Amino acid sequence: MEWLTKFPEMDRNGLREFKKTVDNAFTSFSRNYGEGIENFFDPLLSFLVGFEKLFLNTPWPITIFVILFICWLASRSIIIIAGTLLSFLLIGYFGMWEDTMSTLAIILVATLLCIFIGIPIGIAMARSNKVQALILPILDVMQTIPSFVYLIPVVMLLGIGKVPGLIAVCIYAIPPIVRLTNLGIRLVDKDVLEAAESFGANYWQKLFGVQIPLALPTIFAGVNQTIMMALAMVVIASMIGVQGLGLPVLRAISNQYLALGLMNGLAIVVLAIIFDRVTQRIGKRMQRYKSD
Amino acid sequence: MNNFIKIKNLYKIFGNNCTEALNSVKTGISKEELLEKTNCVLGLNDINLNIPKGKIHVIMGLSGSGKSTLIRHLNRLIEPTFGEITIDGVNVLELNNKELLEYRQKNMSMVFQKFALFPHKTILENISYGLMVQNISEEIYQEKSQFWLKRVGLEGYDNYYPNQLSGGMQQRVGLARALATDAEILLMDEAFSALDPLIRSEMQDVLIDLQLELKKTIVFITHDLDEALKIGERISILRDGSIVQDDNPQKIILNPSDNYVSDFIKDINRSRVIKAKSIMTNFVSIKKENVPIIDSEMVLEEVLQEITKTKNYYVLVKNKKDKIIGKITLNQLLTGIQRPRKEIEKYA
Ligand SMILES: Nc1ncnc2c1ncn2[C@@H]1O[C@H](COP(=O)(O)OP(=O)(O)OP(=O)(O)O)[C@@H](O)[C@H]1O
Ligand SMILES: [Mg+2]
Numbered sequence: 001m002e003w004l005t006k007f008p009e010m011d012r013n014g015l016r017e018f019k020k021t022v023d024n025a026f027t028s029f030s031r032n033y034g035e036g037i038e039n040f041f042d043p044l045l046s047f048l049v050g051f052e053k054l055f056l057n058t059p060w061p062i063t064i065f066v067i068l069f070i071c072w073l074a075s076r077s078i079i080i081i082a083g084t085l086l087s088f089l090l091i092g093y094f095g096m097w098e099d100t101m102s103t104l105a106i107i108l109v110a111t112l113l114c115i116f117i118g119i120p121i122g123i124a125m126a127r128s129n130k131v132q133a134l135i136l137p138i139l140d141v142m143q144t145i146p147s148f149v150y151l152i153p154v155v156m157l158l159g160i161g162k163v164p165g166l167i168a169v170c171i172y173a174i175p176p177i178v179r180l181t182n183l184g185i186r187l188v189d190k191d192v193l194e195a196a197e198s199f200g201a202n203y204w205q206k207l208f209g210v211q212i213p214l215a216l217p218t219i220f221a222g223v224n225q226t227i228m229m230a231l232a233m234v235v236i237a238s239m240i241g242v243q244g245l246g247l248p249v250l251r252a253i254s255n256q257y258l259a260l261g262l263m264n265g266l267a268i269v270v271l272a273i274i275f276d277r278v279t280q281r282i283g284k285r286m287q288r289y290k291s292d
Numbered sequence: 293m294n295n296f297i298k299i300k301n302l303y304k305i306f307g308n309n310c311t312e313a314l315n316s317v318k319t320g321i322s323k324e325e326l327l328e329k330t331n332c333v334l335g336l337n338d339i340n341l342n343i344p345k346g347k348i349h350v351i352m353g354l355s356g357s358g359k360s361t362l363i364r365h366l367n368r369l370i371e372p373t374f375g376e377i378t379i380d381g382v383n384v385l386e387l388n389n390k391e392l393l394e395y396r397q398k399n400m401s402m403v404f405q406k407f408a409l410f411p412h413k414t415i416l417e418n419i420s421y422g423l424m425v426q427n428i429s430e431e432i433y434q435e436k437s438q439f440w441l442k443r444v445g446l447e448g449y450d451n452y453y454p455n456q457l458s459g460g461m462q463q464r465v466g467l468a469r470a471l472a473t474d475a476e477i478l479l480m481d482e483a484f485s486a487l488d489p490l491i492r493s494e495m496q497d498v499l500i501d502l503q504l505e506l507k508k509t510i511v512f513i514t515h516d517l518d519e520a521l522k523i524g525e526r527i528s529i530l531r532d533g534s535i536v537q538d539d540n541p542q543k544i545i546l547n548p549s550d551n552y553v554s555d556f557i558k559d560i561n562r563s564r565v566i567k568a569k570s571i572m573t574n575f576v577s578i579k580k581e582n583v584p585i586i587d588s589e590m591v592l593e594e595v596l597q598e599i600t601k602t603k604n605y606y607v608l609v610k611n612k613k614d615k616i617i618g619k620i621t622l623n624q625l626l627t628g629i630q631r632p633r634k635e636i637e638k639y640a
Pocket of ligand 2 (some may be wrong): 359360361479482
């Protein structure tokens with residue numbers, strides 16, 4: 001009755017062989033194609049670096065002014081503007097300006113990337129149940145797999161650096177925008193869609209004239225969540241070479257610097273709150289036709 | 293132009309793997325039996341219908357009888373399982389995708405029970421929608437939409453959003469949106485059912501008024517007999533996906549084809565609906581002294597008032613050209629107002 005108490009597992013050698021084969025296969029894959037893939041991501045790298053440089057080289061008063069101006073356009077709220085101004089002044093005063101700019105750059109690039117990739121995927125899912133059935137489980141895996149686990153292949157393939165960090169952030173942050181784009185489009189009132197159809201609207205006219213505009217508030221909730229998740233990844237991404245507020249936090253953990261950790265941690269929180277409030281305001285303003 | 297819209301042997305069965313069910317339906321299986329045996333829902337069952345040009349054709353029936361399904365076949369929002377639909381000589385079911393879109397753009401427009409306005413577009417943009425879809429230049433569609441905005445009595449509401457308007461006003465927008473494309477056929481699926489009685493009656497008047505001028509072919513769905521009688525020039529009654537009677541309104545009231553139809557008309561105030569011409573006996577005569585002459589379109593209630601003015605207890609009926617064409621006796625009048633005997637027994 002031994003087989004009942006002891007699980008009939010694979011024998012040790014076999015298991016070792018199995019792991020070795022997988023590792024070797026992936027190593028040789030990354031040796032052969034790593035460089036090609038790296039080259040493929042080169043434009044992304046220059047984009048990210050360009051953004052970072054722009055943020056770092058612009059005199060800080062101008063940067064703050066531009067940020068406030070964008071916040072104003074998006075939210076039209078004095079309170080949010082005042083809060084943003086105060087936050088950035090404090091961040092600068094406590095010596096975290098440069099790290100904050102780096103983080104801002106990577107968050108922006110990651111969010112843009114997620115929007116450009118995520119929204120079309122969401123649209124494709126909304127159009128066909130088969131595509132939805134295919135992609136939903138992938139999204140589930142992306143959201144539940146511990147982020148350290150997928151860092152391994154990314155690092156093996158691309159090494160340590162900004163691009164692997166960016167990719168890691170995107171993998172982690174893209175699911176909500178895909179899900180909510182899909183959901184938003186599917187929830188558009190069937191009667192309204194039928195009306196468009198009865199007037200002879202084609203697929204694209206329905207999509208851009210009716211479905212996306214009506215789904216926009218939901219899609220924007222997705223953008224909001226994507227940004228929040230990207231910010232949450234900042235610390236983990238700094239483990240593989242991403243500059244920014246995550247790095248000091250990492251240092252603080254290993255050296256038990258309480259103040260440093262708290263300050264940078266709070267700066268991340270402050271950024272998160274600003275992003276959240278501003279994007280929520282945009283979402284609300286998109287639904288103006290619903291009120292009054 | 294009597295057969296402007298021609299529907300022949302039209303069947304619709306909802307459900308997956310239900311093409312085989314068609315054969316059972318054709319052998320006369322009932323809706324319930326079909327559902328039990330195959331899990332398929334019988335939507336339409338051998339519909340044959342001719343709809344003339346330029347008239348308001350009403351389709352009536354209880355909830356679930358297939359009214360919406362039928363009207364959606366005309367613009368192919370629903371594809372039939374079997375059958376033929378010809379509109380103005382065009383076989384609608386043979387149109388390919390591109391032709392179908394164009395057909396919907398140019399030839400028919402629809403008004404919906406729940407209005408189905410675009411909530412994110414202004415009133416003017418809503419009215420323009422059918423034209424915008426056709427890529428007509430902005431100048432032209434702005435002008436047309438403004439015209440229709442005024443025509444339905446909403447001048448000045450250009451930049452409002454639908455939810456800022458009352459239900460009645462929203463349906464005026466729905467109507468304007470449908471009319472703006474100048475389509476020949478207007479499909480109205482319970483367009484006024486969601487409105488309260490007073491507004492509903494007002495909208496019926498708006499429609500009748502517009503129709504006098506526009507002479508569109510209107511397929512109007514309702515489950516309200518009063519509405520059907522007020523605006524319908526012909527009425528088809530649907531039951532479980534089949535047409536049980538297709539007739540002019542007067543005939544439907546005087547000769548209901550079966551119990552389902554008599555159920556429909558049992559609560560109607562006959563004296564206010566039935567017209568003199570429907571119960572008179574043909575009779576050619578000259579004018580007589582002391583005998584009132586009434587219009588053939590007069591309803592029985594009014595005829596009663598006229599008839600009691602005389603001692604002879606009969607009236608003469610004249611047509612629009614002032615020619616006397618018939619007469620009605622008090623006896624005939626009372627029979628007309630009375631519900632048929634078998635109905636009375638049934639509901640006593
Ligand atoms: N997409 C569908 N799938 C399955 N069954 C359907 C579908 N659409 C309609 N049916 C069925 O077809 C029948 C006719 O429905 P339809 O909507 O045409 O009725 P209706 O006369 O318009 O009713 P109402 O007055 O409630 O609008 C009903 O039994 C309904 O359940
Ligand atoms: Mg219906």
